[in-house]
Amino acid sequence: MPGSTWKGRNYNFDIADPSKPVLTFRSRKPSHFIFEIDSYDKLESALTAANLDVFETPQFAAGGVEWALRIYPNGNKARGGDQHVSLYLTRKKDPVNRPSEVTVTIKFFIQDQLSGEYLVIEDLGERSFDVRDAEWGIPKAIKTDDFKLPSNGFLVNHKCTFGAEVYITSGEPKYSQISVVKNIPKRIYDVTFDLTPPRSEPLESETFTTRFDGEDYTWKLVLYRDGYEEGSSTHHSLYMKLLDKNKLSGGKSMLVNFNLRILNNVKGDYEHGRNAVLDWYNYNKDTAGYPTFMPSGYLFSRRYKYVEDNNASVQVTFNSVFLSHLL
Structure with missing residues (x-):
């Protein structure tokens, strides 16, 4: 198997492309946020009627910071997500304290209701959020057709479940x-x-x-x-x-x-x-x-x-x- 090259050095193992999400499955639930939708079609219709292309979930806390998940049912077309479901994370402003910049790693989840497992859509890179950053995510999280195909288990009887994990990676490490x-x-x-x-x-x-x-x-x-x-x-x-x-x-x-x-x-x-x-x-x-x-x-x-x-x-x-x- 051919190796990989990174910064002028050759390796005999493959290095994943950090610009692309990694897709895996796991049985363990998302640690930080789970959002269940029991009428996905009606949610899509409501967005269309309101001339919106994105839905924002209630806030959740992870790493001492408040976040929300943003779902683009028909893709974030401005970011090349046409014909895909786009998943994004947004940091919510703290009404009391001025937020400091945080660096995070992010995992998005979609449940396969047939197996009970979760499709994990993981960004390999780290992202920084401060007061100016509205959102960050994956424009092509999953193809719309693949998401809506009942045999795939993601959307069954109009029901689906999304999730997120957010891990703070900024801060001073402990040295031993x-x-x-x-x-x-x-x-x-x-x-x-x-x-x-x-x-x-x-x-x-x-x-x-x-x-x-x-x-x-x-x-x-x-x-x-x-x-x-x-x-x-x-x-x-x-x-x-x-x-x-x-x-x-x-x-x-x-x-x-x-x-x-x-x-x-x-x-x-x-x-x-x-x-x-x-x-x-x-x-x-x-x-x-x-x-x-x-x-x-x-x-x-x-x-x-x-x-x-x-x-x-x-x-x-x-x-x-x-x-x-x-x-």
């Missing part, structure tokens, strides 16, 4: 920087579970402490004997929890690559969970691990003797650690 923690301790941490207490969820281990980049972090393991998340009722689940998550406040995060292995007292070796976990820890997420650590029943099996004298021993190995913070 990630760096690897050097000289990760090669120590393997042996952590013990006391399985004497009555069966309860979850069961917590003793704590242990690591030191990364001059900072101490305290952890413990959490065992769900009846499983958790996708391991519920089918597996024993094992996780590692960070106790002092307050050290990861202010936009700080930690990406941890680790292994958890349990001692098989028959083999005298640690096993299960051999695939390493790579997951984030932050102020809002303090736990990561293995929801399907081992199949249900294995933990107390006499064949493997993972539990001996009501204790189970787990090895914790840190392979690599990355720290991220907002700039």
